Structure formats: structure tokens, C-alpha cells
Amino acid sequence: MLRLLTAIVTTVLLWGCTSSSQVKYYQEAPKEFAKFYATGYAPINSQMGENKTERILQAIKASKLEAYRELTAQVHGHQIDGQTQLSELMVANSSLNASVQGLIRGAKVIKSYPVSDEIYATELELDYKNLYLLYNSTAMPRRIINE
Numbered sequence: 403m404l405r406l407l408t409a410i411v412t413t414v415l416l417w418g419c420t421s422s423s424q425v426k427y428y429q430e431a432p433k434e435f436a437k438f439y440a441t442g443y444a445p446i447n448s449q450m451g452e453n454k455t456e457r458i459l460q461a462i463k464a465s466k467l468e469a470y471r472e473l474t475a476q477v478h479g480h481q482i483d484g485q486t487q488l489s490e491l492m493v494a495n496s497s498l499n500a501s502v503q504g505l506i507r508g509a510k511v512i513k514s515y516p517v518s519d520e521i522y523a524t525e526l527e528l529d530y531k532n533l534y535l536l537y538n539s540t541a542m543p544r545r546i547i548n549e
Contacts, residue, residue: 435531438476442468442524443517461522462514469526470509471502477528478504508533 444464451457480500487495512525 432530432534435529435534437530438473438528439512440469440472440476440526440528442466442470442472442526444468444522446516446520446522458516458522462524465522465524466511466514466526469524470506473509473526473528474504474506475502477506478502508536 442465444461446461449457449460483499509528512527514524
């Protein structure tokens with residue numbers, strides 16, 4: 403009799419722990435999306451090339467890379483490493499290094515133009531709405547709905 407009562411209580415407890423409701427998911431978009439802008443500059447005359455046209459083309463590429471570096475610094479930040487050495491309580495050597503590293507996806511060139519005869523500029527825009535749509539097409543983040 404005790405075994406039968408224990409079996410019934412265990413069955414009722416286990417049955418009460420199971421849920422017949424299903425977990426459903428939905429995607430939740432942010433209310434606002436940020437936009438980042440960056441401008442890169444490059445000197446034309448300092449570029450490698452046999453003539454002015456080749457130097458301009460190199461400056462266009464260099465200004466675009468500089469704009470991407472600036473955009474990466476805005477999104478991911480700078481890595482700063484510093485070191486100071488003392489000798490007899492006086493600074494003997496001091497160094498500071500900065501670097502930028504990151505992945506930028508979804509940025510687009512807004513404008514690329516010569517600022518003067520000596521400088522070329524490229525402007526980039528990174529719209530997080532486009533980045534969100536790109537991310538959702540591959541990762542599909544989900545949120546649980548409790549019913």
C-alpha cells in the first residue's frame with residue numbers, strides 16, 4: 403500500500419512539473435539605430451606613382467583606408483600601451499603606442515573628393531540599421547515569449 407501511495411504521489415508531482423505550453427520566439431528590433439561617420443585624408447604628392455594620375459589613385463585608396471581606420475576606432479576603440487622607465491627617480495625612457503583593430507561590416511562610401519591639389523578625402527557612413535539587418539539574416543537572435 404505504501405509503495406502504491408508513493409508511486410501515485412511521484413506521478414502527480416512529475417506530471418505537475420511538465421508544462422504543456424510551448425516556448426515561442428520573436429525578434430525584437432532596437433528602437434533607434436546609431437550612425438557613425440568617418441573621414442580619411444591622404445596627401446597626393448607623397449604617394450608612389452610615376453605620374454599625377456597614379457598618385458591620385460593611390461591617395462584615393464589611402465584616404466579610404468584612413469577613413470576605415472577612423473571608423474574602426476569609433477566602433478571598437480583604441481588599444482593604448484604605455485611604458486615608463488625610471489633611473490634614479492628620473493624618467494629615463496617613456497613610450498606610448500596606440501593601435502586599432504576590429505571588423506567593420508556594412509559601411510559605405512558617402513563621398514570621395516579632392517580637398518585641394520594636394521589632399522584627397524573619403525567620407526564613410528556606418529548605419530547600424532543595415533548592420534542589424536545583416537546580422538539578423540545570419541544569426542537570427544531570439545527572445546522567449548512566456549504564455
